[in-house]
Amino acid sequence: MNKVLLIIQREYVTRVRKKAFIIMIFAVPALLLIMLGAIALVAKSSSELSDQQTIKVLDDSKIFIEKFHDGKNIKFQITTESLKTLKEEVKKDENLSILRIPASYSKRDSVQIYSKKKPSFVLTGEIEKQMNDIAISDGMLKHHIDTALINSVRKINISLNPIQVTDTGEKNANVGANMGVGIAGAILIYISLFIYGAQVMRGVIEEKTSRIIEVIISSVKPFQLMLGKIIGVGLVGLTQFAAWIVLSILVTKLAGAAFSTPQGAVVGFLAVLKTIPFGYIMGVFIFYFLTGYLLYSALFAAVGSAVDSETETQQFMFPITMPLLFTYILSVSVLFQAPDSPLAVWLSMIPFTAPVAMMVRIPFGGVSPLQLTISMILMVAGFLFTTYVAARIYRVGILMYGKKASFKELSKWFFYKE
Structure with a gap:
């Protein structure tokens, strides 16, 4: 031993x-x-943009005009300039993007965003969210649906809290x-x-x-x-x-x-x-x-x-x-x-x-x-x-x-x- x-x-x-x-x-x-x-x-940086971003909106559908909401680091501007002119501006400014919305905006990949560098998920996600909300509201108005009532219902957010029942009592399941x-x-x-x-x-x-x-x-x-x-x-x-x-x-x-x-x-x-x-x-x-x-x-x-x-x-x-x-x-x-x-x-x-x-x-x-x-x-x-x-x-x-x-x-x- x-x-x-x-x-x-x-x-x-x-x-x-x-x-x-x-x-x-x-x-x-x-x-x-x-x-x-x-x-x-x-977690902190992914929830917000690092720099002020300006989005110039070229809306051929006329549905989204004056309906975008500016965020903490996002500012929307409606423009009637030509796409060619706007692209030249984008080449000179990294914090400028062009959002081109065609009349057939509902078709897949029809809406385009132009920028000098690759846009972040935060930026594209915020634009997509606002556009979907605006498009849905416009569709409901066309069908005479009360958008205020629908929006109040949509605010409901259900999340499950799993509870485990044991012989010693209840505890969070996590x-x-x-x-x-x-x-x-x-x-x-x-x-x-x-x-x-x-x-x-x-x-x-x-x-x-x-x-x-x-x-x-x-x-x-x-x-x-x-x-x-x-x-x-x-x-x-x-x-x-x-x-x-x-x-x-x-x-x-x-x-x-x-x-x-x-x-x-x-x-x-x-x-x-x-x-x-x-x-x-x-x-x-x-x-x-x-x-x-x-x-x-x-x-x-x-x-x-x-x-x-x-x-x-x-x-x-x-x-x-x-x-x-x-x-x-x-x-x-x-x-x-x-x-x-x-x-x-x-x-x-x-x-x-x-x-x-x-x-x-x-x-x-x-x-x-x-x-x-x-x-x-x-x-x-x-x-x-x-x-x-x-x-x-x-x-x-x-x-x-x-x-x-x-x-x-x-x-x-x-x-x-x-």
């Missing part, structure tokens, strides 16, 4: 002392702060936030399993190709070496996640204070996140990260022991990672739309797919205690089984040199006696 602890210590200390590890600790929260700031700036957290958790699990599992595999390959493994094996058993390496790298991952969580909480609080204005998008973003049970979700995330990491990293270690270079790992990597990749693709495209479907439930039970699938389902609150318990038991059994299989391959493959392994060869290694 002391030998395993020494290997864990070596793997952990050598990795956390690297500059890349320290940089990534602070880089991720910094990127989060930049992202929140960008959200606030984009479907959008749950979907975001679920997909983010699935992506994070998927990426982290690959990153830290690959670190284990590279470490094994480096020790094997440098022949230092022969010295190490003379002092410790192959299983002890593999176990120590897996746990050591796993602790590095947990340390990184813990640091990210603490720093991210501080960053979000700073962002909330910095963007505390009523129109700040960050405030609403943070308010929604507070309604999500992060303690529960984080506990589930840590469990599935650890068990999923132990399951896959054992297989990664076996692959590393079976090859002499990283380029030879491709034939073994795809079958191992295919279930994880399959579930990840379904998670970001299908599972979040039906987190309680039979497919989602089964994927959250199978150990090879559960880490990703369960992180999609958990935020929606549809996972029963029985389902979660069964899934966790199967995850523990799964990583114990894969560790056993990987250890039997590892003990032989770690000392094999110059021989390209195949799946048939790996099966032989598994049945070799001690």
Whole structure:
């Protein structure tokens, strides 16, 4: 046991002392702060035009004359100048646009807007909205419909507020936030399993190709070496996640204070996140990260022991990672739309797919205690089984040199006696 602890210590200390590890600790929260700031700036800037825009309206239909309303940074001017003259004016002024409305304005793409630079969505959206309102009002007047009454009715704006009824009471369902957290958790699990599992595999390959493994094996058993390496790298991952969580909480609080204005998008973003049970979700995330990491990293270690270079790992990597990749693709495209479907439930039970699938389902609150318990038991059994299989391959493959392994060869290694 002391030998395993020494290997864990070596793997952990050598990795956390690297500059890349320290940089990534602070880089991720910094990127989060930049992202929140960008959200606030984009939300503010996208709702209004940066410069005063003048729109000269050339209306051949005579329906829209004197009916446009000037906005904060939009000014409409009715003109009778020729289109050729107006185009020459546009070439000299970036803040000038020409809105040409033909008599057949209702035909698709018949209304044209000319400008020196590409018009923004804010500008075109505002013009389209006003033109549609004017055209609809004109049509209703022609049919002797009370436009004032219709407009008063059109002001009604219905929005759903989803409420979840539970045994402990009612709470806001926040479907959008749950979907975001679920997909983010699935992506994070998927990426982290690959990153830290690959670190284990590279470490094994480096020790094997440098022949230092022969010295190490003379002092410790192959299983002890593999176990120590897996746990050591796993602790590095947990340390990184813990640091990210603490720093991210501080960053979000700073962002909330910095963007505390009523129109700040960050405030609403943070308010929604507070309604999500992060303690529960984080506990589930840590469990599935650890068990999923132990399951896959054992297989990664076996692959590393079976090859002499990283380029030879491709034939073994795809079958191992295919279930994880399959579930990840379904998670970001299908599972979040039906987190309680039979497919989602089964994927959250199978150990090879559960880490990703369960992180999609958990935020929606549809996972029963029985389902979660069964899934966790199967995850523990799964990583114990894969560790056993990987250890039997590892003990032989770690000392094999110059021989390209195949799946048939790996099966032989598994049945070799001690």
